[in-house]
Amino acid sequence: MRRLKGAVAPYLLILPGGLWLVVFFAVPLVYMASVSLMTGNLIDGFEQTWHWRNYTDGLDVYGDKFVRSLWYGLIATVACIALAYPAAYWIAFRAGRHKSTWLFMLLLPFFVSFVLRTIAWKLVLTDQGPVLGPLKSWHLLPKDFHVLDSGFAVVSGLTYNFLPFMVLPIYVALERVDHRVVEAAYDLYAGRFAAFRRVVLPLSLPGVFAGVIMTFVPVTSDYVNASVLGGPDNTMIGNVIQTEYFTNSEYATASALSFTLMALLLLGIFAYARALGTKDVLEAAGR
Amino acid sequence: MTETSPAPVRDDPEGTPAAVPAIELAGVRKSFQAYGETVHAVRDIDLTVHEGEFFSLLGPSGCGKTTTMRMIAGFEDPTEGAVYLHGEDVTGVPANKRDVNMVFQSYALFPHMSVFDNVAFGLRRRGVDKAETRKRVGAMLEIVDLTGREKRRPSELSGGQQQRVALARALVNRPRALLLDEPLGALDLKLRQAMQVELKRIQREVGITFVYVTHDQGEALTMSDRIAVMNDGGIEQLDTPRAIYERPASRFVAGFIGTSNLITGQITAVGGDGAEIGYGEGRIVVPLNGASRAVGDTVELTVRPEKIVIGGERPDRGSYTSATVAEVVYLGTSTSYLVTTAAGDDVTVFVQNATNADDIAERGSRVWLSWEPRHSYAIGTA
Structure with missing residues (x-):
């Protein structure tokens, strides 16, 4: 009896989460996949016609948006690493007993709505705003200089909004580095840089790896930053999907675009995992 | 214990005056501030470790033995006093610039590196060329009986094997002195006894000065040439195992040893x-x-x-x-x-x-x- 319970228990434990995923994730996903191959419009209704051209047409028309999204995602992810790593390092090794205070401050913006934060970022970057205004009046920047409605504004907004997703996994990885192992490196003639490069960095790479996945995916498919900060010339694929679905009611096209994006992201992540996610990389970094 | 430290006295009662001692602590004190109070982890210690000696720091936990060792290694700076390695004042010199190596209590092996890379770490930092590195790591792994396990990760080794990797990683650099911080503490009794014999053999083989920190009096008595029994930050008695066992200098030593x-x-x-x-x-x-x-x-x-x-x-x-x-x-x-x-x-x-x-x-x-x-x-x- 006890043995039976032991065998059943794991399944009982995943049952609630499993059901949730089946109903709210798997079913919609299959439904969307089916919609992506339909033809029709809102008035006459949609019909399943196995219309694969939804995919090829989507790539033909919006190829540049896909490229731009992946490009923005890449830059923002790299920028996130550059900003997050030193911050996480400092909190993990230097903040002492104020660690939790700093982590809380890092998460504080998350208590404000994502859209509102992005609009606030727009106010910060606006032509006569608190950043550009003074710089212009001190003649450090030309009068017609602007940041908004540019790719830079979108990428900086994306970086800002998703930074904590990069800091937290890196922080967790650094926090787990055994300080005695670092001492061992010093003991074996490593200077500060060598100890970091050969021991701390490789041991924290799994955190960077997790952070990249957690930022690259949502950043690439984001549409809020591009619509608030980017203006008409810097739209990302997320904006296209949103417009096709909610404005044009082209459900089939929007679904096909979504699946294409998903496939591209999965491909990118797999390639990345193949290249960087293995133990050999950590080993090579330590050598 | 007074707050003012006496002038460091450098006497050398045991050693021959001609030989330069491997390690010398002169009037070394280490104080910490804790809850607004000054705590003395180590109080005005003078000690001399001779070249090639197996020297033990023995005492209960919190007696200051580990702090003393960390000051020799360069991980802590003494609040007062000086540390000499082979006659050279190294007080304030960082650990990576000191010619001593340490075997850590929990081994502190690099978990992301193979056995070979762990052992080669120190040699690579010192710019020893590839062929020489391979030769010396190979020879060292042979001494600690780990030949054939070069490619393993530390997590794939048993406790005793990890222990030997830690030893090899330190000894391969041919340090002037090897510091061992309770290196056998995590092993079970049988393995610990086997490793005691092994350590003694390796020490004889490589002829390096060993400073061994332990709270296990049996271990200290079996392996050491001389023992410093520490209590409450100070040295209670410094002598040969036989003398410490037969003629304990204080009630504490008599009670602690055997x-x-x-x-x-x-x-x-x-x-x-x-x-x-x-x-x-x-x-x-x-x-x-x-x-x-x-x-x-x-x-x-x-x-x-x-x-x-x-x-x-x-x-x-x-x-x-x-x-x-x-x-x-x-x-x-x-x-x-x-x-x-x-x-x-x-x-x-x-x-x-x-x-x-x-x-x-x-x-x-x-x-x-x-x-x-x-x-x-x-x-x-x-």
Whole structure:
């Protein structure tokens, strides 16, 4: 009896989460996949016609948006690493007993709505705003200089909004580095840089790896930053999907675009995992 | 303990004046601020470790032995005093610039590197070329019996193997001294005993000065050339294992090293080089080793449990007292008797089970304890 319970228990434990995923994730996903191959419009209704051209047409028309999204995602992810790593390092090794205070401050913006934060970022970057205004009046920047409605504004907004997703996994990885192992490196003639490069960095790479996945995916498919900060010339694929679905009611096209994006992201992540996610990389970094 | 430190005294009572000692601590003190109070982890220590010596820092946890070792390694700077390595003042020199290596308590192996890369780490940092690195790592792995496991990760090794990797990783650099911080603490008894022999062999083979930190007195006695017994941040006694065991300098040392019987009594007569103590229905004679004691002085003396003989007849010479057996514990190779003397001291006696298969006394029986005066030692008479 006890043995039976032991065998059943794991399944009982995943049952609630499993059901949730089946109903709210798997079913919609299959439904969307089916919609992506339909033809029709809102008035006459949609019909399943196995219309694969939804995919090829989507790539033909919006190829540049896909490229731009992946490009923005890449830059923002790299920028996130550059900003997050030193911050996480400092909190993990230097903040002492104020660690939790700093982590809380890092998460504080998350208590404000994502859209509102992005609009606030727009106010910060606006032509006569608190950043550009003074710089212009001190003649450090030309009068017609602007940041908004540019790719830079979108990428900086994306970086800002998703930074904590990069800091937290890196922080967790650094926090787990055994300080005695670092001492061992010093003991074996490593200077500060060598100890970091050969021991701390490789041991924290799994955190960077997790952070990249957690930022690259949502950043690439984001549409809020591009619509608030980017203006008409810097739209990302997320904006296209949103417009096709909610404005044009082209459900089939929007679904096909979504699946294409998903496939591209999965491909990118797999390639990345193949290249960087293995133990050999950590080993090579330590050598 | 006063707040002001005396001027560092550099005396060298043990070593020959010509030889430069491998490690020397002069008036070393380490203080921490904790909750607004100054805590002395190490109080004004002077010690000298000779070249090629197996030297142990022995003491209970919190006695300052690990802090002392970390100051030698360069992980802590002394609040006062100086550290010399081969005559050179290295106080304030960081760990990576000191020619000593450490074996950490938990090994602290690099988890992301293979055994080979772990051992090669120090050589690579020093820019030793590839062929030489491979040769020296290979030779070192052979000494610690890990040939063929070069590609394994530390997580794929047993505790004893990890221990040997840690040893190899430090020794491959041919340091002037090797510091070992309770390196056998995580191993089970059998493996620990095997590693004790192994460590001693390796030390002889490579001829490097070992400084060994441990709280295990058995380990320190077996392996060391000399032992510094530490307590409460200071050194209680610094001597050979035999001297520390036979002639403990303080009550603390007597209690910490092995099982010791402490007997307190008043001197009733002094003569020759010994003192007589009237003790219950018996008497105790203890050598004074040249120290001056007067009739009426109180002395604390120690007798090791294996030196005491249990008998049924009242002896007529040496030290003897009557006692009652409180407990008999059979230990296989020996039997341990816990007895209470007529004067009220609790005493442990070990009897080897060489010839007598049966217990020589039962619980509750009255017996006579006797020992030769030279086997007892009055604390404080060096």
